[in-house]
Amino acid sequence: MSTVHPRQYIEVANEESVKERFWCRLEQVAFFCRQGRDNMFLHRGTKLEALPADWLDKVCCVYDSATTCCGLHHATIPNCDRERGSPLRALYYDVYERNWDRDSPKSQQDTDVWELLQRHKTAMSPTSFVYKYKGEEQHRPHIYFIYSCPAGLLREHSAWFLRQRASP
Ligand SMILES: [Zn+2]
Numbered sequence: 001m002s003t004v005h006p007r008q009y010i011e012v013a014n015e016e017s018v019k020e021r022f023w024c025r026l027e028q029v030a031f032f033c034r035q036g037r038d039n040m041f042l043h044r045g046t047k048l049e050a051l052p053a054d055w056l057d058k059v060c061c062v063y064d065s066a067t068t069c070c071g072l073h074h075a076t077i078p079n080c081d082r083e084r085g086s087p088l089r090a091l092y093y094d095v096y097e098r099n100w101d102r103d104s105p106k107s108q109q110d111t112d113v114w115e116l117l118q119r120h121k122t123a124m125s126p127t128s129f130v131y132k133y134k135g136e137e138q139h140r141p142h143i144y145f146i147y148s149c150p151a152g153l154l155r156e157h158s159a160w161f162l163r164q165r166a167s168p
Helices: 015-020 022-035 055-059 086-100 108-119 143-148 150-166
Strands: 041-043 048-050 128-133 136-141
Touching (some): 015 022, 015 055, 022 055, 022 086, 055 108, 086 108
Antiparallel strands (some): 128 136
């Protein structure tokens, strides 16, 4: 087996790479959930442009992305970036709370965020992820998502809210 040195794993940073990289996707989804699409821009070398219409539908599937750890087939680190789900869980929970708080006025931004999560909830909270090791792809269970997946969390909180509303 040949060893891949980190310096051999060099990628160009451009419009395509920021759509494909795990941490770039996570950062964009986080920003979108808090600040909305109107505050997001693309710079292709000359000026700031509005994001293409399908941009967020592509980048929101954070786990279907590229990571350096898997690019190096975990030659230097055993843990996969895709195993870290806490930031997304917190984001989903925040979006859920804003959507279900009936005393809080909803902006178009809130609606856009909620609808994006609804359109892609399965892909955004997968039960497994691909882990690349020694030239092979392994499908590893997403332990975090199995036991406290956002979909399950949302269902739990949805039931809790409905009970609260039903009680006098
Ligand atoms: Zn990895």
